[in-house]
Amino acid sequence: MRIGYSFWGFLGHGVTDTPDGGRSHRRILVDGLLDRGYEIVFLQSNRDLLEAGDDLTDTYDWDGGLPEIDALFLEWRWPIPGRNTIPCPGRGHTCDLHRQTDLVRHYILGRGLPALLWDKDQQLAADDPLRTQHGVTVCEPALFPQSGTRSLLFPVSDSAIDGADPISLAQAHRDLPLVYVGNQYDRDDAFGRLFAPAAARHEHVVAGKWPHTTAWPHVTFAGRRPFSEVERLHRRALATILLTPHRYAVHGQFTQRLFEAVLAGCLPIGPAEVRGAGQVLPTELIVNDGTEAADLIDRLRHIASTAQHIDLIAACLHRLDAFRLSRQLAVIDAVLRPCVSVRRKESSGDHPHQA
Missing domain, CATH: 3.40.50.2000 (Glycogen Phosphorylase B;)
Incomplete structure (x- = not known):
């Protein structure tokens, strides 16, 4: 299964002037998914290379277009005034939100791909239509997530x-x-x-x-x-x-x-x-x-x-x-694999009512 993974941050140490807490666990999760047999392509900017000068392209793949994938994994981004809400490419603008909007429009609304939306900061509005969109599962890194969501904790090796x-x-x-x-x-x-x-x-x-x-x-x-x-x-x-x-x-x-x-x-x-x-x-x-x-x-x-x-x-x-990585990988397996399997059967025309 090929996952398109959207995150705004770093896999390595990154730069000092950034609030990216995901550096403590993101690479652990990604490497765990790779070890489990998933293919991963990153869909946001390669900030490790562009901002930190850390070239990880021999190990991981980035794609700024709309590549072929089986499922979408979003570390959810939200409007931050003065940063991703100002005109692109204005001074101080970050394009994470624009890019996420394009990914949602193309892969979820346009193609109906299965998607896991990881609301790491609990910023997704309670009435956001994505919560009820077919094929979308919202996860929170909480022991007691909100109704209608699943628990996907920050992973520890x-x-x-x-x-x-x-x-x-x-x-x-x-x-x-x-x-x-x-x-x-x-x-x-x-x-x-x-x-x-x-x-x-x-x-x-x-x-x-x-x-x-x-x-x-x-x-x-x-x-x-x-x-x-x-x-x-x-x-x-x-x-x-x-x-x-x-x-x-x-x-x-x-x-x-x-x-x-x-x-x-x-x-x-x-x-x-x-x-x-x-x-x-x-x-x-x-x-x-x-x-x-x-x-x-x-x-x-x-x-x-x-x-x-x-x-x-x-x-x-x-x-x-x-918080063990193995437990979090089991959650992702349970969310994505059945959805992708069903979609592949539907795409191939292998419907239950057909001979």
Whole structure:
């Protein structure tokens, strides 16, 4: 089966000034699909080459036209004022939304191809006609996706989970009690209630794009950091706090920050109000507010490198099971293979009512 895959971001480390969180898991997913026997052609611009100078064309295929495919896979894009909504090719314009519109028009509306729409940011409108379009399956990276959608979580390599050693991770030197890696988008409330009070009591660093910070003069903001530094920051830190926009919290959507931290041995502290928090975190790491978070970091500093610390890291690794790549590939198989099989039979004229 040949999949046309549309994403706006990078497979490699990309460039620093970009909010593309998909770099932590996109290549893992694509390589998993290739290993499973799918063919992949990328349908958006090759940003790895054009912006980062990273030539991956010996390994992957890009096509700026409308190539022959069996199914469409969309990492859903949405209107972003000042970027993909301004005239093309105006200054600052990105063509992701225009290109996606063309792909939807040609492959879904025009040819009726099966499509998996991965609404990674929960930006697809509830009344969008694509939700009821024949052959389209909407997926969300949430434990409890919205009605009518399926769960397709951000994938973690099975081998990365199985190969992580809680003992060595717990014994690593960690000079930073608290870190947060990520951008401000829709996280002000969670930041003010959870992170800021903990940051008042513990040394910390916040890495990412946070343009509005006047409410927290005591917080150390380091600005955007290269993607290659994400793992190093987590390996320096004892703990992080999972900051979740409300729309994620109600559906139990955990971003890549969860497994980026866990695989580096940085313990994720989770807000109790996030649905499903107890499924992905041990009870000891769930808090109700910033005071509890600060107190918890005190306790974690006290048990650092001990058997209790090792057990907490092991418990977090165990709870990544739901995010395994193998589980996400099974979801994609279940969505696309039956649809493509039926369409091929219909195209060949092999209908049930025919002799």
